[in-house]
Amino acid sequence: MALVVNNGPRRSAAGVFTSNRVKAAPVVWSEQVLRVGAVSAVILNSGGANACTGPAGFQDTRATAEKVAASLEGHRAGEVAVASTGLIGVRLPMGKLLPGVESAVAALSADGGEEAAVAIKTTDSVHKTAVVEGAGWTVGGMAKGAGMLAPGLATMLVVLTTDADLESDVLDKALRAATRLTFDRVDSDGCMSTNDTVLLLASGAAGVTPEYAEFAEAVRQVCDDLARQLIGDAEGASKDIRIDVVNAATEDDAVEAGRSIARNNLLKCAIHGEDPNWGRVLSAIGTTSATFEPDRLNVAINGVWVCKDGSIGADRTAVDMSGREVVITADLAAGAQSATLWANDLTAEYVHENSAYSS
């Protein structure tokens, strides 16, 4: 359990949530909180997603927010966001959780960011934080997430904070622009969570209002850094796969082709086996609606163009896949747009982690 408190003077905030139509109670709650626009605190728990728990589960979320507000000076439950992660379809252990809130309040400190990042880990093997410094202001963030990373937000709980002095609508614009290019473009296993939550809180404590472009770029960098850390720690993965789709007719085409490649189980197995099996890249592209001609497609793996004009290219034995990072470049030869996505290989360890116990 972790608690993030915004000491102000400002309490503006923005949030992006899962696009799964089955949403966890804390997502429904926090969306309501964000509608007002002020977030004074965020309480995060692992050990239970509080998803598919009905009206009683929603009351558990509300009770958690109320407990946080009651345990802090000058907070209202309606400004407390809640984020949960863990097994779907079980009630939270409220008898343990509510006293946990009190402990979290007692442990609050100005330099507790690292500790909070550790506290929200579930199957994460490492905690994830990132910071970008502006001129007199800072954006920092922490993330948890190791599985169920997928489009429309990888499964993750992310809290970004800044001391910049900005209104909620500016935060919202910067956060949406950033997540579209970062968290929305990682895909560890094609599965979309019921609990994805990315929050950005601004305290205004720096007394500085940065230029929008500069601030947005800082938010993008922090999100990009955290997204890359999520992929690097995905459940059971032994390879991080960067997919650059280039020369697409539109950015949407590039993303669609990239997602199809990212989700292809056979390709993910081949990369696990360090096999530059470019045929599986082409068969993945072939299932999309992107503009392309099959006999103009080119594919490079780690810089070696193993497929040229939809057919056999350079010698595949020239590809070195021994490193952790594998780069697949898919050239659609249909335009000038591009997109980069991140994925992982599929391993026996992934199967083990997701079959050996309920999660």
Added chain:
Amino acid sequence: MALVVNNGPRRSAAGVFTSNRVKAAPVVWSEQVLRVGAVSAVILNSGGANACTGPAGFQDTRATAEKVAASLEGHRAGEVAVASTGLIGVRLPMGKLLPGVESAVAALSADGGEEAAVAIKTTDSVHKTAVVEGAGWTVGGMAKGAGMLAPGLATMLVVLTTDADLESDVLDKALRAATRLTFDRVDSDGCMSTNDTVLLLASGAAGVTPEYAEFAEAVRQVCDDLARQLIGDAEGASKDIRIDVVNAATEDDAVEAGRSIARNNLLKCAIHGEDPNWGRVLSAIGTTSATFEPDRLNVAINGVWVCKDGSIGADRTAVDMSGREVVITADLAAGAQSATLWANDLTAEYVHENSAYSS
């Protein structure tokens, strides 16, 4: 390598092919053959998909058909369908393949069906055949396929034959109606092949023209039987998963929800671990555009309604998942339509089979 010859008197035929936009040379060739409507022979090879091999690969397919026609009495290359399976992006070993055609012709026999079904196996652990008898006519079939089984036809080579006396357009109608409900509704790993081919040849040798409904039902039964055999032999699988989506607003909704469930890696891992993790069923449904209300969804696993009204239902420990077959019933509570799909669990053996060598 296997050879199927239609001795007539009729040589009508129908075919259904992969909807992957990246199509193997033999698929492009056989689609052309089918456009004329007569198929006198089918030559099938494993060991190479002849996909993404450019114009030279297409010439290899043409040379194979020409060799078959030259080795048989009264056949034209333009009536010889070709089906290949194996690694994408490598040329076929024509120096071995063309003599192989001669051997196949020499080995032709009226009761060689079983032998042919064995010959087309790749990673299949068993050969797959099925037969339905009508009044004075018969429909039989053989299939190969163990991986890359996915929507819009599982990856497979299937040849059905009948001695019924029917025109190609009748065969086409019956075959499309059958594949839509059978091969199109199995999904072992979400991956769509470049080589899927299902052919139905009619010789008319029985001299009987069955009623359409009766014949179509026989074709559907043979396809259904073969599709079930494909799922039962999917690479690395330890469970066959039957997904019944019921009370959907439309059949399309039922199929969309079913496919999303069928492809969810986390759910497939859970079923491998005999964990009745219904939350993963709901989160899969939540990514679809099907009509449903999250708080009206119900899910049963092997008959136990573990999820009621989108929330916790019967005790999940009551579910027995020890058998090979697992039935997931997803009740969308939105209408009266339904669909059944088949999938497999995701196992360490699947990862091994698809990472240890190129395929």
